[in-house]
Amino acid sequence: MSASKKKKDANYISGKESRAISKFNRKLTKRLEKDRADANKDPALYTTRMRDPNNVVEFDNVCTYFFTDIGTVKAVDGVSFDIPKCSTVGVVGESGCGKSVTSLSLMQLLQRPQGQTAGGEIRFNIGNGEALNIVNTPTAKMQEIRGNHISMIFQEPMTSLNPVFRIGAQIDEVIKLHNPDMSKDDVKKRTLEMIELVGIADGESIYKRYPHELSGGMRQRIMIAIALACSPGLIIADEPTTALDVTIQAQILDLLRDLKDKINSSIMLITHDLGVVASMADYVVVMYAGRVVEKGTAEDIFHHPCHPYTIGLMRSKPVVGKKVDSLYNIPGSVPNPVDMPNYCYFRDRCEMRDECKGMCDGKYPPEIKINDTHVVSCYRFFETGEVLGYPKPVDVEELYHGKK
Amino acid sequence: MAKNENIVHDEYVAHGFKDAEKNPENLLVVKNLYKYFPIKSQFFKRTIGNVKAVDGVSFKIKRGTTMGLVGESGCGKSTVGRTILRLEQKTKGEVFFNGTEIFSLSKSELRKMRPKIQIIFQDPYSSLSPRLPIGEIIAEGVKEHKIVPADEVDDYVTRIMHACGLQEYHKDRYPHEFSGGQRQRICIARALALNPDFILCDEPVSALDVSIQAQVINLLRDLQKQFNLTYLFISHDLSVVEHISDTVGVMYLGNLVEYSDTDKVFAKPLHPYTKALFSAIPVPDPDYKMDRIILEGSIPSPSNPPSGCKFHTRCKECMEVCKYCQPDFMEVEPDHFCACHLYNSAERNAEFAAIVKEEKAKEAAQKAEEK
Numbered sequence: 103m104s105a106s107k108k109k110k111d112a113n114y115i116s117g118k119e120s121r122a123i124s125k126f127n128r129k130l131t132k133r134l135e136k137d138r139a140d141a142n143k144d145p146a147l148y149t150t151r152m153r154d155p156n157n158v159v160e161f162d163n164v165c166t167y168f169f170t171d172i173g174t175v176k177a178v179d180g181v182s183f184d185i186p187k188c189s190t191v192g193v194v195g196e197s198g199c200g201k202s203v204t205s206l207s208l209m210q211l212l213q214r215p216q217g218q219t220a221g222g223e224i225r226f227n228i229g230n231g232e233a234l235n236i237v238n239t240p241t242a243k244m245q246e247i248r249g250n251h252i253s254m255i256f257q258e259p260m261t262s263l264n265p266v267f268r269i270g271a272q273i274d275e276v277i278k279l280h281n282p283d284m285s286k287d288d289v290k291k292r293t294l295e296m297i298e299l300v301g302i303a304d305g306e307s308i309y310k311r312y313p314h315e316l317s318g319g320m321r322q323r324i325m326i327a328i329a330l331a332c333s334p335g336l337i338i339a340d341e342p343t344t345a346l347d348v349t350i351q352a353q354i355l356d357l358l359r360d361l362k363d364k365i366n367s368s369i370m371l372i373t374h375d376l377g378v379v380a381s382m383a384d385y386v387v388v389m390y391a392g393r394v395v396e397k398g399t400a401e402d403i404f405h406h407p408c409h410p411y412t413i414g415l416m417r418s419k420p421v422v423g424k425k426v427d428s429l430y431n432i433p434g435s436v437p438n439p440v441d442m443p444n445y446c447y448f449r450d451r452c453e454m455r456d457e458c459k460g461m462c463d464g465k466y467p468p469e470i471k472i473n474d475t476h477v478v479s480c481y482r483f484f485e486t487g488e489v490l491g492y493p494k495p496v497d498v499e500e501l502y503h504g505k506k
Numbered sequence: 507m508a509k510n511e512n513i514v515h516d517e518y519v520a521h522g523f524k525d526a527e528k529n530p531e532n533l534l535v536v537k538n539l540y541k542y543f544p545i546k547s548q549f550f551k552r553t554i555g556n557v558k559a560v561d562g563v564s565f566k567i568k569r570g571t572t573m574g575l576v577g578e579s580g581c582g583k584s585t586v587g588r589t590i591l592r593l594e595q596k597t598k599g600e601v602f603f604n605g606t607e608i609f610s611l612s613k614s615e616l617r618k619m620r621p622k623i624q625i626i627f628q629d630p631y632s633s634l635s636p637r638l639p640i641g642e643i644i645a646e647g648v649k650e651h652k653i654v655p656a657d658e659v660d661d662y663v664t665r666i667m668h669a670c671g672l673q674e675y676h677k678d679r680y681p682h683e684f685s686g687g688q689r690q691r692i693c694i695a696r697a698l699a700l701n702p703d704f705i706l707c708d709e710p711v712s713a714l715d716v717s718i719q720a721q722v723i724n725l726l727r728d729l730q731k732q733f734n735l736t737y738l739f740i741s742h743d744l745s746v747v748e749h750i751s752d753t754v755g756v757m758y759l760g761n762l763v764e765y766s767d768t769d770k771v772f773a774k775p776l777h778p779y780t781k782a783l784f785s786a787i788p789v790p791d792p793d794y795k796m797d798r799i800i801l802e803g804s805i806p807s808p809s810n811p812p813s814g815c816k817f818h819t820r821c822k823e824c825m826e827v828c829k830y831c832q833p834d835f836m837e838v839e840p841d842h843f844c845a846c847h848l849y850n851s852a853e854r855n856a857e858f859a860a861i862v863k864e865e866k867a868k869e870a871a872q873k874a875e876e877k
Contacts, residue, residue, distance in 0.1 A: 352800060356798075378788050416790065422784070431720040
């Protein structure tokens with residue numbers, strides 16, 4: 103009984119504390135919201151330069167926090183990685199590790215006002231050497247970007263299509279919104295082109311149908327058609343095949359790969375299926391508890407995984423053709439997101455702790471470069487690799503008292 | 507429709523399963539199971555058609571082993587499971603559990619049988635009552651079926667919870683206080699508490715994360731060894747099925763198209779659908795070149811399935827005979843069953859050729875009449 107009691111105490115918040123937290127959150131988020139709503143903001147405040155003009159997006163120490171009544175949840179805490187042009191980047195991790203929140207921060211579609219990107223920079227390349235810092239971009243400007251330059255394919259095709267509108271109308275809407283000068287006939291022509299592009303024959307009849315009349319695979323094709331309607335530079339695919347069968351999954355993945363080359367865009371592929379990532383991605387980012395623990399090319403991650411979490415993840419998935427007696431399972435569970443430890447987040451579940459020689463009891467490990475493309479956050483490589491720097495979380499108190 | 511049914515040869519479909527129920531080694535024998543869901547007309551509620559969810563399925567499961575059932579969504583995997591448990595009434599066919607026909611049992615006899623056959627559902631979030639603490643959820647069935655004397659129930663539940671990796675202090679907690687993996691453990695404990703022989707696992711790990719999946723799969727395997735359980739494991743994740751099961755059945759649109767030992771099916775799939783299905787499994791290795799057989803289109807409607815072999819609309823090796831005749835579910839190699847015309851014997855081929863000829867003649871006559 104004693105163990106359960108102790109656990110209860112750790113999560114207990116008195117009414118007084120709770121009220122104080124809500125008041126704090128309200129004041130802070132109100133200010134951040136006001137800042138974002140300012141449509142006439144000086145463009146100089148949110149335009150920057152890309153570090154490397156060959157990247158579409160650069161995440162630089164992005165911190166996305168949720169200010170809830172039980173405390174600040176650091177869903178994404180100091181995430182940095184790049185998405186190069188015309189390539190596919192796979193983001194892997196368990197549910198709740200912040201992979202979806204990272205993509206939502208890029209689209210500025212977070213649940214507001216609680217969810218805020220509190221720090222860091224997300225640089226999006228808009229050509230001519232110019233870049234937008236999405237963190238500071240006002241909402242009005244963001245609306246031009248969404249759907250036009252960055253678009254998203256959601257997980258569940260059933261819930262993300264509107265059941266009361268015809269398929270045609272839903273694709274038309276996107277094209278019309280971003281090309282207000284187009285005539286009605288041209289819009290329809292473009293829609294039919296898109297339907298054909300995603301491999302659906304008989305576009306005219308699909309144009310007039312409702313989402314419930316189509317199968318899961320067809321619906322996901324329609325979602326892809328909507329996402330590609332304006333030839334975006336970046337497609338975010340958030341678990342695009344999780345709800346589908348293997349045979350349909352294979353069809354959709356092939357389609358995505360072909361289309362990516364056809365319209366010269368990049369894909370940010372979010373998934374927890376390592377098999378899908380291996381067959382699609384050029385670069386892989388592994389996330390754990392809101393931080394990137396390992397990143398590199400697909401070759402690096404799958405053939406030379408270095409972080410104990412990545413290794414565990416690979417071993418816990420049964421692979422066809424490789425018989426094992428019992429699957430490996432990572433002991434323990436993810437730490438409480440409200441109250442993250444100071445040391446390495448994976449320390450308590452790690453089976454290679456001895457190799458760190460006690461260093462992981464100290465600060466959270468820095469990003470360590472092992473070779474040109476492979477970066478890992480684990481003290482096991484502290485002496486052999488090149489240390490790139492520690493993640494810099496935003497101090498919420500400081501943000502509250504702020505520069506203003 | 508009627509034309510189609512004439513060409514089905516029941517005696518061939520269940521060939522190889524004759525008297526299988528009399529062998530005490532086979533815990534569960536399913537012979538020629540059919541389950542149709544009627545479609546009612548809007549007025550008068552007349553039956554105007556059938557959704558053929560399960561359309562002739564035969565298999566057997568040996569004591570202490572696991573059978574995996576795979577297939578695309580909507581192919582009838584779950585309906586097979588629910589019908590075996592008599593949660594749905596059958597349309598036709600026989601299900602033998604421990605040598606007794608389940609559908610012949612009276613209400614009270616069935617009630618006695620119930621604790622022996624248990625189920626674990628797919629979604630651990632919706633299959634636990636949010637208003638009962640865990641201890642009561644597990645004890646409910648134990649009390650109802652008087653598995654142990656009333657004063658020992660509490661200890662018994664504790665023992666079962668320990669076996670499933672739950673602690674005693676979890677008893678007073680409610681389902682919402684647990685994570686997905688823990689909840690699935692509770693569902694397993696609930697099924698296990700009734701001391702069953704057979705557990706139907708209906709996609710028990712598809713709602714869970716990869717690392718949690720491994721925990722639950724390992725738990726299921728340990729319990730199987732400990733309590734000598736028999737599982738029917740329904741899943742669409744082929745790698746999980748390969749890992750856990752001893753035999754595998756592949757379903758397509760209500761029919762079992764291939765059924766054999768796991769090693770045989772994965773090493774040398776016979777049916778074209780199985781081949782296509784296995785080639786689509788993503789392998790976590792970037793250098794692996796997939797030799798993929800892409801299936802065109804999607805699964806046809808089960809209320810109006812294609813005539814003949816149901817897979818012929820998407821099959822790469824479709825022949826003339828496939829369009830008219832349903833293939834037999836036959837033993838191609840010892841203990842390797844497959845329903846495909848590619849493996850017909852010469853005599854059977856001659857018989858089928860005669861039927862095809864007849865059908866074609868009929869069609870031609872019909873056309874001539876129309877003219």
